[in-house]
Amino acid sequence: MxxxxxxxxxxxxxxxxxxxxxxxxxxxxxxxxxxxxxxxxxxxxxxxxxxxxxxxxxxxxxxxxxxxxxxxxxxxxxxxxxxxxxxxxxxxxxxxxxxxxxxxxxxxxxxxxxxxxxxxxxxxxxxxxxxxxxxxxxxxxxxxxxxxxxxxxxxxxxxxxxxxxxxxVETKISNLTKIVGVDLGVKNLATLSTGEVIPGAKSYQKYQSKLRRLQWLNRHKIIGSNNWKKAQLKIARLHRKIANIRKDTLHKLTTLLAKNHGVIVIEDLNVSGMLANHKLAASISDMGFYELRRQLEYKCQLYGSKLVIVDRWFPSSKTCSHCGVKKETLSLSERVFNCDSCGFECDRDVNAAINLSKAVS
Structure with missing residues (x-):
């Protein structure tokens, strides 16, 4: 490989x-x-x-x-x-x-x-x-x-x-059979079917005000002047820092998943379609969903685990992980899943992750 x-x-x-x-x-x-x-x-x-x-x-x-x-x-x-x-x-x-x-x-x-x-x-x-x-x-x-x-x-x-x-590099053969479902989100980067929650780096959100300040100070500088070059270098360094923090978080998560699980199940997210929502576009880009999937694909091959991509229309959030009954509607503001059939109550993202883990069993 x-x-x-x-x-x-x-x-x-x-x-x-x-x-x-x-x-x-x-x-x-x-x-x-x-x-x-x-x-x-x-x-x-x-x-x-x-x-x-x-x-x-x-x-x-x-x-x-x-x-x-x-x-x-x-x-x-x-x-x-x-x-x-x-x-x-x-x-x-x-x-x-x-x-x-x-x-x-x-x-x-x-x-x-x-x-x-x-x-x-x-x-x-x-x-x-x-x-x-x-x-x-x-x-x-x-x-x-x-x-x-x-x-x-x-x-x-x-x-x-x-x-x-x-x-x-030589690929490894994994003897692990443990299945984990991974639900990706904006509030938290990933929620596992085990109940573990992985927070996102949110590096752009953290340094957004500093980046705006540097760009605002650069607005009147003459393009090509020494002061303009110095300001451009500061902005580029901050962009590099933001990207490195995001990559570090994604590498740690994907390595953790690929090393310790035999089968990893994620959804086929329509990232380009999600970015059309201007209210969430910055937060979605800050998480790096595409990069996470790319890293999982080659790391699963490297460590001998298996990556399963579930269809994007799979109702992981609307389906009860306890009895399997599907809800007709579920708004984004409802963060707790309540089943009207069996009375099961669970965190919305954990419920979706459990459904993903059951999708291959």
């Missing part, structure tokens, strides 16, 4: 400049390829009788070498894999767009989501050193796994740079 590994880099000034150059080349190749492919799509739409074949990643790279590189000599200062991988990612983005899995790819802007992928002479030299093409030997704060990755991705979060690559 392939698992992603990501750690922070310990860089000097020259290495930072070289990495920024590689990110700039990758961004330029992406924007050039996106502009070209959009022109081809517009031409095919306006001239159905004279359609041009949509280019592959190899075609785009050949055109880049023939048309763009000779006019931009700074391309030769960086590894050839940086623009090549950017065009490959662009082609994959178009494929997802054509399959209606995502929207149309967007142009990239300098300083936002800077990253580049490098392949070739990638070697892990010691516990804290890794060699990458053109840039050379990079140091890390964390111990590196002793493997030889084929490619690495270097990305930036605020003022810190991270390197990531895939490693091969």
């Amino acid at each position: 392939l698992l992603g590994f990501k750690t922070e880099l310990k860089l000097n000034h020259i290495q930072r400049i070289n990495i920024v150059k590689h990110c700039g080349v990758a961004r330029h190749a992406w924007n050039w390829g996106l502009s070209l492919t959009k022109q081809i799509l517009d031409h095919n739409q306006n001239n159905p009788d004279e359609k041009i074949k949509f280019p592959t990643a190899i075609d785009l790279h050949k055109w880049l070498v023939a048309l763009v590189k000779p006019e931009n000599q700074w391309y030769y200062e960086c590894s050839k894999s940086a623009p090549q991988e950017a065009l490959r990612n662009l082609r994959q983005s178009w494929d997802r767009c054509f399959q209606k899995k995502s929207g149309v790819p967007r142009f990239k802007k300098k300083g936002k989501h800077d990253s580049c992928t490098l392949e070739g002479t990638v070697k892990i030299l010691s516990n804290h050193k890794i060699q990458v093409p053109k840039i050379g030997i990079l140091k890390t704060y964390e111990r590196l796994p002793q493997t030889q990755p084929k490619s690495v991705t270097i990305s930036r979060q605020a003022d810190r740079w991270f390197i990531s690559f895939k490693i091969e």
Whole structure:
């Protein structure tokens, strides 16, 4: 099983400049390829009788070498894999767009989501050193796994740079047969069928006033000035802190579930539809339901447990977990479930979690 590994880099000034150059080349190749492919799509739409074949990643790279590189000599200062991988990612983005899995790819802007992928002479030299093409030997704060990755991705979060690559890990075989139902919510991140309640990090809610204050102070600064850059860095650091707190909570919960249970049952939530409710959109985004499901999928595979996704129309909240009678209506304000048939009384979320655990038995 392939698992992603990501750690922070310990860089000097020259290495930072070289990495920024590689990110700039990758961004330029992406924007050039996106502009070209959009022109081809517009031409095919306006001239159905004279359609041009949509280019592959190899075609785009050949055109880049023939048309763009000779006019931009700074391309030769960086590894050839940086623009090549950017065009490959662009082609994959178009494929997802054509399959209606995502929207149309967007142009990239300098300083936002800077990253580049490098392949070739990638070697892990010691516990804290890794060699990458053109840039050379990079140091890390964390111990590196002793493997030889084929490619690495270097990305930036605020003022810190991270390197990531895939490693091969052995999957475990779990002997656990315990079934647990997990009901996700806005008030609490997860309620288990055992009655245990896992509170959410709510990091955005905690730092929302501070974030608003920083953005408000930045409103009159001249874009591109030193004071504007300092303010943007403070905002980016706070966004990174908010995201890290949320990820930490999700990783602890998903590891706890996958390690200690044989079968985990969750609902197939329509997160995009839930975000349409503007009163709850911020709270739903703050919980990270999609990320929780993504982590559960690979961690269950890693630890040998089984993840069961119940249909989103399954009436887990309206059904009595004691007698099985379904209620016709149940408002969101009713936090305690009262069964009119058998008189069973239980917390609404615990009742839903128990119903989820019974859905596979």
